Amino acid sequence: xxxxxxxxxxxxxxxxxxxxxxxxxxxxxxxxxxxxxxxxxxxxxxxxxxxxxxxxxxxxxxxxxxxxxxxxxxxxxxxxxxxxxxxxxxxxxxxxxxxxxxxxxxxxxxxxxxxxxxxxxxxxx
Numbered sequence: 404x405x406x407x408x409x410x411x412x413x414x415x416x417x418x419x420x421x422x423x424x425x426x427x428x429x430x431x432x433x434x435x436x437x438x439x440x441x442x443x444x445x446x447x448x449x450x451x452x453x454x455x456x457x458x459x460x461x462x463x464x465x466x467x468x469x470x471x472x473x474x475x476x477x478x479x480x481x482x483x484x485x486x487x488x489x490x491x492x493x494x495x496x497x498x499x500x501x502x503x504x505x506x507x508x509x510x511x512x513x514x515x516x517x518x519x520x521x522x523x524x525x526x527x528x
Contacts, residue, residue, distance in 0.1 A: 423454040467525075474524040478517055485510055486517035 405425045406418060415421050430452075456464070475483055485503065488494045489510075494502070496510045503510075 420454060423452060427452055427454070470525060471521070474521045477524065478520060482513045482517050485513040486521075489514050 406415060406421055409415060409421070475487070478486065481503075485499055488499045488502070489496070496507045496514070499510045500507045
């Protein structure tokens with residue numbers, strides 16, 4: 404509910420992190436409410452969530468990133484530039500076509516080619 408309300412006014416880049424923080428804040432608020440009303444709270448009842456990724460997840464993500472970097476390096480310069488313009492910079496096909504003085508159809512072909520090749524090369528990661 405909080406995420407939906409927040410997204411009405413701002414973009415949430417990491418919804419999972421937002422939800423984890425909201426849950427932690429709600430837990431803290433509930434604890435403060437019980438304490439302020441004189442209820443006794445045992446330390447075992449307080450749940451603190453570590454939202455940081457595990458060491459294994461960090462290592463795996465680094466390996467995937469290194470693999471992706473190699474895959475992107477295997478693309479032609481033009482295909483890589485167009486693919487990254489769309490996927491990383493968020494440019495539309497029309498904007499990329501204007502920037503590179505090519506047709507939208509050509510942009511579509513470059514993005515499709517890059518997507519297929521990267522997906523094939525990243526298979527299993």
